[in-house]
Amino acid sequence: MPRLTARERRESYQREYAFQKKHGKSFFPNAVFHDTIVSLIVVALIMGMAILWHAQFGSVPGEAEAGRIGGLLGPAYEAKADPGVLAYDPRPEWYFFFLFELLRLFKEPALLIVGSVIIPTIWMVLLIGWPFIDRNPDRRLSRRPIALALGVMVPIVLLTLTFYGSKAPGAGGAVSTEPGAAAFANGPCSTCHTLANAGTAGNVGPVLDEAKPDYETALNLITNGKGGMPAFKGQYTADQISCLAGYVATWSGATGTTPGPSAPSAKATYPASCEAAGGDFAGVAAAGG
Amino acid sequence: MSTLLPPPGEIAKIPVDWVEERSGLVSFGKFMLFRNVPKDISWLQTLGSALLTVFILQVTTGILLAMYYQPDPDTAWTTIKFITDDATLGWLVRGMHKWGSSVMVVLLFLHMGRTFLFGAYKYPREMTWITGAIIFIMVMGMSFTGYLLVFDERAYWATIVGVNINGTAPILGPALSWILMVGPQISTHTLSRFYALHMLVIPSLLGGLIFVHMLLVVRLGVTSPPWSRMQVTEGDV
Numbered sequence: 467m468p469r470l471t472a473r474e475r476r477e478s479y480q481r482e483y484a485f486q487k488k489h490g491k492s493f494f495p496n497a498v499f500h501d502t503i504v505s506l507i508v509v510a511l512i513m514g515m516a517i518l519w520h521a522q523f524g525s526v527p528g529e530a531e532a533g534r535i536g537g538l539l540g541p542a543y544e545a546k547a548d549p550g551v552l553a554y555d556p557r558p559e560w561y562f563f564f565l566f567e568l569l570r571l572f573k574e575p576a577l578l579i580v581g582s583v584i585i586p587t588i589w590m591v592l593l594i595g596w597p598f599i600d601r602n603p604d605r606r607l608s609r610r611p612i613a614l615a616l617g618v619m620v621p622i623v624l625l626t627l628t629f630y631g632s633k634a635p636g637a638g639g640a641v642s643t644e645p646g647a648a649a650f651a652n653g654p655c656s657t658c659h660t661l662a663n664a665g666t667a668g669n670v671g672p673v674l675d676e677a678k679p680d681y682e683t684a685l686n687l688i689t690n691g692k693g694g695m696p697a698f699k700g701q702y703t704a705d706q707i708s709c710l711a712g713y714v715a716t717w718s719g720a721t722g723t724t725p726g727p728s729a730p731s732a733k734a735t736y737p738a739s740c741e742a743a744g745g746d747f748a749g750v751a752a753a754g755g
Numbered sequence: 756m757s758t759l760l761p762p763p764g765e766i767a768k769i770p771v772d773w774v775e776e777r778s779g780l781v782s783f784g785k786f787m788l789f790r791n792v793p794k795d796i797s798w799l800q801t802l803g804s805a806l807l808t809v810f811i812l813q814v815t816t817g818i819l820l821a822m823y824y825q826p827d828p829d830t831a832w833t834t835i836k837f838i839t840d841d842a843t844l845g846w847l848v849r850g851m852h853k854w855g856s857s858v859m860v861v862l863l864f865l866h867m868g869r870t871f872l873f874g875a876y877k878y879p880r881e882m883t884w885i886t887g888a889i890i891f892i893m894v895m896g897m898s899f900t901g902y903l904l905v906f907d908e909r910a911y912w913a914t915i916v917g918v919n920i921n922g923t924a925p926i927l928g929p930a931l932s933w934i935l936m937v938g939p940q941i942s943t944h945t946l947s948r949f950y951a952l953h954m955l956v957i958p959s960l961l962g963g964l965i966f967v968h969m970l971l972v973v974r975l976g977v978t979s980p981p982w983s984r985m986q987v988t989e990g991d992v
């Protein structure tokens with residue numbers, strides 16, 4: 467077969483399509499019938515999910531101020547947002563899990579922007595520009611090996627990222643609801659330190675689960691800094707520092723809900739100091755300010 | 756006297772003819788319904804119309820929710836609670852809006868996968884794909900801005916995380932975070948801004964783009980599957 471010019475190829479497609487249309491069938495009732503059935507199934511599915519969701523949290527007794535939670539399909543609503551609550555495990559809606567996991571893969575401060583900006587931007591450009599990138603005129607999959615490979619790989623990558631994203635601890639990494647955990651996980655500490663209780667995996671500074679600092683050591687380091695550890699004196703109030711030190715001392719080396727070995731020395735100020743640290747603490751830290 | 760009245764069938768035609776003569780809507784409707792599509796289109800090609808249905812559903816339930824919802828940090832959560840627990844069938848409206856968004860995202864991926872595997876983005880349907888891709892990004896924006904509106908703990912923290920992700924972009928990032936939150940932190944203004952984006956800005960752009968997408972689909976016609984056996988035979992067309 468002689469090679470067609472791009473123009474001839476376009477004309478040949480137009481001819482072929484005009485033929486298919488001429489020998490086609492009327493949109494109504496043929497396609498409309500199929501469309502209606504599928505639309506009805508989809509609406510029924512949405513209603514069914516709403517009913518199931520409602521039926522499940524409906525059985526939760528009216529502890530209304532604390533939200534109505536529980537059920538397979540998730541809560542009706544959780545407690546009212548309160549910036550004063552220091553510990554929360556933030557999770558996006560499930561269809562952002564892949565992005566969320568991407569961020570966790572590039573957790574290192576220097577690489578963060580790869581996951582947060584560079585990859586999503588490349589992905590969006592590829593998506594929008596795809597018709598200009600794939601110049602292969604053939605539509606049969608057997609003649610489109612690259613497109614086929616992509617068509618198989620992209621869903622696998624997305625599903626894998628979504629799966630691991632769904633298993634991941636919250637965004638900052640806070641797995642626990644202990645006072646101070648969210649501030650630690652969402653604040654700068656998480657980028658440098660590994661602390662199992664907070665679910666963080668930074669590796670610039672010591673692994674705190676191994677260092678197991680006591681309260682005084684932690685307080686001193688957070689206040690004044692040392693070596694690679696920045697001083698947080700100007701950034702946090704005394705109560706906030708005390709809260710973080712108490713949290714680190716209590717929960718480093720912890721197993722599950724059993725506090726770590728240096729807990730006793732922390733008892734005096736922790737967790738009271740976290741309460742005293744007040745409302746905006748985690749919010750500011752989380753907002754990177 | 757009664758002989759002056761035309762037969763009933765003719766009476767019914769009067770308003771139809773009136774509209775047709777002044778707008779051409781009737782023949783437009785006939786064109787839409789009775790245009791031909793390729794004989795071998797498949798069930799996979801119903802996903803787009805299902806998406807249109809879900810979009811209309813989201814708009815409808817969204818309007819109903821807006822009749823009760825107040826975008827104020829003090830009352831947002833309370834009005835959500837009222838809708839869910841007290842308003843007649845409020846839970847159904849909210850539930851359908853909430854789950855409709857999830858179903859819409861799944862359908863988007865399926866519809867995108869279908870057009871990708873069919874090679875339906877190729878000549879002459881490149882613009883259909885491009886409008887679709889922008890629609891996809893906008894739907895993600897809808898879901899991000901909608902998530903905060905419940906204003907419970909989950910909404911609040913997820914939004915902080917999301918805004919911080921924007922914040923990591925060089926130069927523009929921090930500015931974007933600031934613009935989204937209207938300041939360094941989530942506040943009254945953040946909620947109003949998200950609400951305005953969620954129910955005015957993005958939906959109107961989205962509606963316009965979906966309209967263009969549909970226009971293109973009607974103008975260009977849907978592809979027949981790549982495995983179609985229909986071949987142009989000599990002397991045809």
Ligand code: HEM
Nearest residue numbers: 800801802803804806807870875883884887888891977978
């Ligand atoms: C709210 C979102 C959307 C709606 C309501 C919508 C609706 C439709 C409808 C009704 C069709 C015709 C038949 C069919 O294939 O179902 C269609 C076709 C098409 N859509 Fe979409 N769509 C949406 C999003 C998208 C997205 C995200 C993409 C891809 C990035 C896309 C790309 C296309 C293409 C290329 C066609 C032409 C298919 C062909 O001719 O075979 N659409 N769309």
